[in-house]
Amino acid sequence: MAVLMPVAAAVFFAVWHSFCDALAWRIYEAFYSPRRKQVADKYRFVLGGSSRCEACSAPVSIRGLVPVVGFFLVKGRCERCTRPISWRFPVFEALAAVYGLTLGLKELAPAEFVLATIVYALIWVVIATDYRVLLIPTEAILGLLITGLVGLLLIRYPQWYRFESIDLGLDLSVAFVWYALFHLLRIASGYKMGLADVRLVLALGFLLGHPLALYLPGFAAMLAIGFYLLRRYSVLIYAPSETQIPFGVFLGAGYLLLSLLRDYR
Ligand SMILES: [Zn+2]
Known part of the structure; x- marks a missing residue:
């Protein structure tokens, strides 16, 4: 039993990641890509349909859909147009499995696990689109803001209205202090930072709580610096812009890593 739950959580998160990535790709195609005007019924496109090859849009076969292993079963190529499939699919599915395994080892309450699953999907959409x-x-x-507040008021502090514990106040303070500081940072940077990043830091602050939320922006900045240093030495790493940093990517990734350190009790 002690082994079963973490393994089940690992498999679940690998499958869930695969679904979230397809969802993020369809949201991109329907709303942000140069081809977006050709997608007539956007919501049906995003929510329905099967996984397809990014190059020739042939449906992916059942064995190709198996997380991590599917990539090797189809030998890393589309079965119709034989174009290579990106390594990011098996790599991120494997990372999602490690994430699920770690959550499984922490023995989360069912409500916390459901919340973590929803948050993962939203954060992956943020990371992929940004x-x-x-x-x-x-x-x-x-x-993310709604799940953050639901997590605080219904799951973590269900008796918040008694105002007996200082912890909820600390969680809210840390989130709002970063929110205010990010507003200032946005002004100081000459509005190079988007308002979305400012709002994102508030939502992730609610979700992470103190003390981990204190470290989130600094940790995200370190991830961003690491990424751009790596990129300087590798032409293989894609960056959407040379001047603008997709900070949402690093805030999201930083959140996922820090959330593994959280004490769920
Ligand atoms: Zn293809």
């Missing part, structure tokens, strides 16, 4: 087009869908940020 990385592709330097934009963060407002709906994803709104979703």
